[in-house]
Amino acid sequence: MLDIIFAELIVAAIITFFVREKLAAIIAFFMSLLPLLALLDWASNYGFAIINLGIESHMKIYLAGVTLHLAITPLSWFFALMILPLFPVIMLFSYSFFKENDGFFALMLLSLLATFGILLSRDMLSLFLFWEMMSWSSFLLVYRSKDRNAIMSYLIFSVFAAFAILFGIIILWHENSSLLLSDILNISGKPGFIAIASLITGFAVKAVIMPLHAWAPFVYSKCDESFVAFLAGGLSKLGYYGMFLFLFSLKGVDILQSYMTNVSWNYLLAVFGALSAFFATLIAILQDDLRKLLAYSSIGQLGYIAIGFGIGTPLAITGALFQAFNHAFFKAILFLTAGIVAYRTGKWKISELGGLAYKMPFTFMAALFAIFALAAIPITSGFAAKWLIYEAAIQQKYVFIAPIMLIAGVGAFLYSFRILYGVFLGENRHDNVEEAPKSMIAALFILVMPLMIFVVFPGYMLDLMKPALQAAGMESIAHTKFAIETSLAKYNSIAVLITLMVAMIPAFIIYKARKHRVTSFEDNYLAGEPYELHKPSMHAANNFYKPLKKVVLPYLEPGATHYFEKIYNGIKCASNAVRRVYTGYVQDYAIYVVLFLLFIVGWLIWI
Amino acid sequence: MNLATLTLPCYITVAALLSIGLYGVISKRNLMKIFISLSIMETGVNLLLITIGYIPGGTAPIENANFAKYVDPLPQALVLTAIVIGLSVTALAIAVLISYYQKNGTLEYKEGMKW
């Protein structure tokens, strides 16, 4: 069945490449449902009790003389549920997003294929093949942005990641003389350590962990938002999928520990995660470009997943997976919202936007909900995820990570409000803006649904990830439908929600007791100055967090990008030095030839 | 004079020709001279081939009555080929040089010229 799906996706990709954009969107929409439906079909064949069942079923595909082993596992099932729904939604969104068909849908379908392949692959070669396929298909999507930094940084970092992963894979292959994932068991010591470490490094590039994040702001801020929604929502999760696969499912943690037992390697990952959560949040607060802000916020939010993996207890991993799930959806919503905003106004600078909330209320509501999820407000499922990670950090007494993480959580409020105020509230600056097309709104609200469901029933999410955890040999934490209980405390979602509703009653009474009159935007207090007279700028969005910037910026100034630029310049210098060898004079070259001859003769005869 | 003693001077000549050729290529500042040096090198190589094929006391490998001892015919065939090739390269080189001269007005090395 899988090979048919792959073939169909490729054919669909080719077709969508040539047809008009609307038709392409429709075809792409239905084709992108295919893998999801296949998985659901699979699940239903096993009964929907898949939740309690580890499925392992193999499928082989032959390519260039190599056999690819594919199978669905509990882990891939969970990640598929997280990532694959994004594709149809993005296709739906893109139905009216593009003015012409320049290959977006075809490439997205290829990305989908690659994603599907990554999730299903059971040997390292096919994992790498599909991983790289995803790299280049997403690179081609990045390429459409025509931005130098985005194109260069994405390609270079992708290739770096690919090499790191390749390095790990070939070491594992060499040690085990097998490429099957199920065979990576009897490896330890230094090679195992290097292999796992380089694999994690490679995945960390796509998972946007802080020192390796430098590509993300460029790419996220310059590409089509509908693609970035996948990039931030889906692709980054694949990095964490890889990490989970090698660290927990394949016991990479033990391999790491077997090399040097007195160092906690996990902790390192957690520290990097915490630092990226913290610094990315601070940087995000100071951004003015909406997409850049969202990019840094993505880095920050993904940092929590890294922290969860770094802490490594079942509690933390549950939280991390939960956070990954949430992030896939709310960040997709936010980027799609940015897409809508750009689609309607053509602007990305927050200081140039404003007042869109009343023009596009549905977009605003979806964005508001996503922002609540991002800021982990307990009326969305975003809270439960972060709560689990916090609990885990406290449980493990990680006194360095916990405060950083918490303060980053507070920082999230700041940039959340920046988006809300700068884009949707404040001065109304766009007179001719309408609500987004229906397909876009539909896409947004489809994405909102899981966030709503899992706030009421956080237990269901835990049920969903239970097989994956069990397959990795971890106990699921105690929970009911509504409540999660750890050794430290309990979180009861329904208590919060019902109390909130009840507490709404007095507020509502006050609200309804007195009539109110809705006044126009112009009727605003300006120290008595009538608005019509001078029409002053009413938007305080320019350089919004100026006081904070003044304090914080000096400490953020030499960022990671700076160091990458230094490396780049170093290579430039080396390149210039090497180019000096090629003097351009044929007589020099003749001397080289003679010297080379002498060198070879010397080597062979005397050494 | 014993012909057996002839190989050593031949090798010395080969070495000398090669060295002179290489020296010319490396040091001369005129393209024409460089190509002349290359020709000298080729001559040296050709001489080497012939010397290798030479068997002391052998005659030319032409079928005749006293066909007892003759030098190795193959190197001579090789040399013929090599000479033809060398000729063609030289011819082409001169054609290119003429063209180059028409473009630049000189075959001497000048400041700022790259070749």
Added chain:
Amino acid sequence: MVNHPVLLIAIPLLTAFIIPIFKKYGAAIAGGAIAFNMGYAIGMFSHIYSNGKIYETIAGFNPPVGIFLAIDALSALLALIINLFAFINFVAIGKESNYKFSMLYLLAIAGSTGIVITGDIFNMFVFFEITAVASYALIAGKKDKKALEGAIKYMVLGSIASSFILIGIALIYSQLKTLNIYDIAARIASMNANIKWASFAMLLTGIGVEAEIFPLNGWVPAAYQGASEGVASLLSFAPSKAAIYAIARLMLVVFPFHATYEIALWIGVVTLIIGELAAFMQEDVKRMLAYSSIGQMGLILVAFSLASQGLKYALMASLFLIVSHAASKSSLFLLSKSEKMYGMAGKYTGIVSVLSLIGMPPLAGFWGKWYLMLSAMDEKLWYVIILIFFAGIVETAYFARYLHRSIGKDGESSLRYKAAMAAMASFAIIFGLLPLLYKIASLPLWGG
């Protein structure tokens, strides 16, 4: 019918000499000859692929005395690649060319094919010279300053190289009295060690000039920059591939020693690093591609040197790398005709070529790097792996810059030019997906 490899050389050679008679139809005749050659190469390849090697003696003399062609699946593949790309390239540029160009083109093809399929070391030299002379003339054919400069550089270095090759041959002959490669290989142990090494050094240096290995490749940037696109494209897939194959044969068949392996490995690595680094800062597209070619040749040399250790994966790696490089570079050189890419076809040609060179699956370049890594891992060459990774990243960086720079409106070009470009690039995909190269590497090769 398809077991007379000599036709692969004879037809283009003969046609080349007929062409000056029919000046007006020169290009058409040349096209026909190349098409025939391509078809014949395909037929011969499939024949050899299924039936095994072909040996052909010429003019009735038996080896080791007579001239002798030995073709296994590998050399048939290279002949196929050379002729195939030659045909596609000729489709792209042939229409504008005059009869002189066509003649030289045919000579270059005949020479390159000859290098690949000959079993005689002196023949190899002759074919080298044919290729080289044709190439000099082709490069100079553009007749502007740059082209002449490139031609002169190539000519000087090429002449020195030919002298060295000849000296190497002479040294071998002086000891073994034979020119047949397999005969030499069989008796190499009986050679005086010093002369053996000296001859190897001479041959390596001589062929290395053609194979663009460091530091013998001074002519490369100038020649590629000076030559017209079609010629640069030709240079990138015909002579250089033939030469690297010749080096591989020297290493694997004639001098299969550990010392030669080490030398080749290190020269390969150094060439790779130097080439990629030099390309990194190049502003001129053709020069950049030329330096990149140098780097790729280094990579192929590394693969071949590992293959000389009897590693099956390394052989696969070198095959994939050769195919990938031939397909990508030739299409990229064609693409470099204009600053910007030619619309959709040009864009995807460029992207596919670049991705294949960088090593993205499932393109051919990926399999090359993958198998190279596997075999390097088998030899535990950590530093080589890391250096290759580093070079790969540098390569990625300048190709990313290249890709960004060449975004733009359509340049002017004919449909057939575009189609030829795309066809060349598509071979990177085709060979990446087909298990052909994978299977060739497991056939019995190299033997006498």
Added chain:
Amino acid sequence: MDMIGMAIKIAILIAYAIIGTCVGLLFMGIGRKIIARVHNRVGPPFYQNFIDVAKLLSKKTNISHGWIFDLALLFSISGILLTLLFLPIGGAQLLSMDGDAFLVLYLLAIPALGFALGAGASGNPNAGVGVMRALVMMLSYELPFVITLIALMIYYDTTSLATIVKMQSIDGIKSWAITMPPFMIAAFAADMALQGMLMEQPFDIPVAPHEIASGPMVEFGGKYLGSLMLYKAIALVAETTLFVDLFLGGGVVMHSGVMAAIINFFVWLGLIFLLFVLSILIAASFPRFRIEQAFGFYWKYEAIIAAISLIWVYIMVIK
């Protein structure tokens, strides 16, 4: 749980919500009185804030700026009541078993975010600036606060406020956290954070009335302003209670029996009153910090103080 138990619980919750509101308004009035005394004035009567709220809620005109503006009213009151009910107050646990300190921390954000939304929706630039300042202030004071919070959590090995209170009340006053040296330091940092949380004087730049026209509230009047006053009153109780729960054993001095409940309630009331008076006195005697100064104060000095206590506690726990 049976129906009667449920009903009783709901009744208790409602009672505490009302008590919280009244206590908050009362304290605010008392606070004004105290400040007036410090200023050598007579000051308004202690019930002044009840009058103010009544007046505001009885205004005839209420000007709104659209439905998002109204969210401020809805979210501020409901959110802060929700927060209050998730805190253990005196002896009563209320809903604190269903959540923990992290939940409270995030619940506190609901009214703040709702309020900020409303302020932003008004379209007044002063509101935007005010909210910005409030958020930066929040970022500032949260750092020392979360560090002390984590110190406590690590020491008691729980995140649940109810459990923290329970463990502190084992031995009456002697087992309160503040009696331990590291937590004395922590309490100092947390009290400074509380000052910021309450937006009292050194840290009241977000609402600076004469600079940015009372900041976020600039467009709020009538029932909107009234609800915000209610929010502020309840928030005052909630935030001081959080401090009391963390450091002062939640005001629990006795264990079982009706008498104990009453005594605990009054101890709690006294403690939050003391805390409030302390903060009012600080407010009355210090001038206002600029936002950068406040940020520096919290992230340099206070954070270091809090970190010392955290490290101390960590060493204690590790041993």
Added chain:
Amino acid sequence: MGLHNGDKMMRYEEWSKLARKASKKSLWMVHFCTGCGAVEMPPVMTSRYDAERFGITSMATPRQADVLLITGYLTVKTLRRVIQVYEQMQSPKYVIAFGSCTINGGMYWDSYNTIKHLEKYIPVDLYIAGCMPRPEGIINAFIKLMKLIDEGKARGWEKYQKYYDRYKENQRRVFNFEIKEEQKEEKNEEH
């Protein structure tokens, strides 16, 4: 508001009585201090006279305020702002005009640019005569206003709604002011 039903009327009266009681004890003022009278406000608010003991505090914006305190001299230019502020206040709202300038132009009575009779443009509930009035006078005025509110006599805001057109006419005469649609709506709604 539908006041036809007698019961409803009663309830409304009772409620409004209560509301007036609260309102009078909590007079939040916004003072329009372009005139020189503003200098008298600090003593009123600070420890010497301490207006806060009557529940009087100063507010930053008209949205929050009940009392508009106009401290003296008004020009055509400032009148526009006064009206803007007044209209932004939320009823019930009261106006206290302060100093002789607001009554008759004071010492600037013969200037071309002076607003001589504030009464013509917005309804003034209370005047404080004098140049300057002392803080005692101001507090006295507030107490008077409280009494008026308690008695239900401080109905300037209702007057403004009732005679909106006339006020606007007068305002337009001073500056070419056009009646805004929304204020018409406000008038219609609140009557």
